[in-house]
Amino acid sequence: MSDAPVIRGTDPHSFPHSVLAERHPALIRKVQGAFPYGPEQRRALEELLKSAVDGVVEPPDDDEWWDTWDVRRYAGRSWFDLPFLAAESCFYRRLLHAVGYFRPGPWQGVDPFRPFKLAELDTPEAAAELTALDALAEQPPREQLRALLHGSLWGNRADLGFRIQSAEETETASQLVADDTEQLTSLLLGADVLCLVADNAGRELIPDLLLIDHLLAHGLIDRAVLHLKPYPYFVSDATTADTLDAVRHLVAAEAAAGHRLWSALSDGRLALRAHPFSCAPLPYADMPDDLREEFASADLTVLKGDLNYRRLVGDRLRPPTTPFASTTAYFPGPVAALRTLKSDVIVGLAEKTEDALVKAEGRRWRTSGTHALIQVRP
Numbered sequence: 001m002s003d004a005p006v007i008r009g010t011d012p013h014s015f016p017h018s019v020l021a022e023r024h025p026a027l028i029r030k031v032q033g034a035f036p037y038g039p040e041q042r043r044a045l046e047e048l049l050k051s052a053v054d055g056v057v058e059p060p061d062d063d064e065w066w067d068t069w070d071v072r073r074y075a076g077r078s079w080f081d082l083p084f085l086a087a088e089s090c091f092y093r094r095l096l097h098a099v100g101y102f103r104p105g106p107w108q109g110v111d112p113f114r115p116f117k118l119a120e121l122d123t124p125e126a127a128a129e130l131t132a133l134d135a136l137a138e139q140p141p142r143e144q145l146r147a148l149l150h151g152s153l154w155g156n157r158a159d160l161g162f163r164i165q166s167a168e169e170t171e172t173a174s175q176l177v178a179d180d181t182e183q184l185t186s187l188l189l190g191a192d193v194l195c196l197v198a199d200n201a202g203r204e205l206i207p208d209l210l211l212i213d214h215l216l217a218h219g220l221i222d223r224a225v226l227h228l229k230p231y232p233y234f235v236s237d238a239t240t241a242d243t244l245d246a247v248r249h250l251v252a253a254e255a256a257a258g259h260r261l262w263s264a265l266s267d268g269r270l271a272l273r274a275h276p277f278s279c280a281p282l283p284y285a286d287m288p289d290d291l292r293e294e295f296a297s298a299d300l301t302v303l304k305g306d307l308n309y310r311r312l313v314g315d316r317l318r319p320p321t322t323p324f325a326s327t328t329a330y331f332p333g334p335v336a337a338l339r340t341l342k343s344d345v346i347v348g349l350a351e352k353t354e355d356a357l358v359k360a361e362g363r364r365w366r367t368s369g370t371h372a373l374i375q376v377r378p
């Protein structure tokens with residue numbers, strides 16, 4: 001089914017079009033408001049704003065990322081004509097370039113999204129996550145694991161890019177459209193090494209870290225490898241700096257998990273990775289050999305979030321009943337996806353589930369973030 005249509009934003013009524021035409025400009029405005037950038041950066045951001053709305057892709061000459069991932073070929077084309085995954089990825093690269101993130105100088109390495117990510121850590125929702133841990137300890141072990149998995153899953157709803165467009169945070173109608181929780185729990189209980197491919201910082205990363213801590217602290221796994229982005233990407237995607245912020249936050253909150261995670265990082269039971277491919281505009285099917293070997297050496301890889309899901313199954317409009325197992329057969333080891341639905345891509349649905357969703361909501365269920373899934377390919 002690799003010839004299923006690639007998702008693009010060409011249709012003005014489509015979801016990708018709305019992301020490119022509305023979400024990206026709103027994000028630039030937010031970034032402009034968050035820092036006292038100098039004239040050069042302000043000019044570059046204004047140019048990007050114009051280009052994002054009605055311009056074309058203009059790769060900067062001094063950025064080799066465009067060559068590394070062969071996306072300079074999109075120069076001169078409308079953002080809306082590009083494959084959606086490439087359009088978004090190129091947009092974030094341009095945004096970082098505009099604020100001088102990669103250029104030697106005082107703004108080098110200053111994450112334009114950091115204020116938003118830090119604010120996430122201080123929300124009542126993040127605090128509630130920690131309070132809930134005490135009550136959880138009273139539950140039977142399998143129930144604890146299930147609750148932590150679901151905490152990590154629903155934490156994925158918390159990305160800032162998504163909330164820029166959908167202001168309301170609907171708690172109603174939340175449901176799993178595919179639920180392999182039992183299979184995932186069994187796989188985790190038999191695993192020594194877990195790879196967790198993180199998605200967002202802040203309110204998503206905290207439950208991810210609590211899950212990892214639980215697995216390590218109870219001896220359910222020996223080692224965890226946490227895959228992060230090497231630099232800011234898709235607004236709230238977690239980097240090493242964000243992970244350290246989250247662990248420091250847990251330590252400051254005097255959560256025992258914070259101290260245990262600190263030790264696990266120090267003694268190597270929790271290892272961090274930041275592979276360049278994590279910010280590539282490509283599906284995981286095209287991953288380089290060293291990353292493939294890394295995933296192959298784990299007993300289980302869990303991919304978090306919508307973007308990772310799109311990259312795992314391919315950013316294409318496949319029939320929703322296409323089996324998850326065959327779509328991910330190329331992945332070099334057991335793999336699981338934990339994702340709230342925030343884009344058109346979906347596979348692995350039962351026919352009656354798809355029918356019921358379409359009947360009740362048309363297409364909205366695909367992108368509203370009110371539905372989620374846990375899918376596993378052992």
Ligand SMILES: O=P(O)(O)OC[C@H]1O[C@](O)(CO)[C@@H](O)[C@@H]1O
Pocket residue numbers: 019088156159161162199200234304305306307308310340342343
């Ligand atoms: O943080 P997540 O779960 O990867 O979601 C990010 C999603 O937001 C978007 O950028 C816009 O919806 C999607 O394209 C992307 O998949």
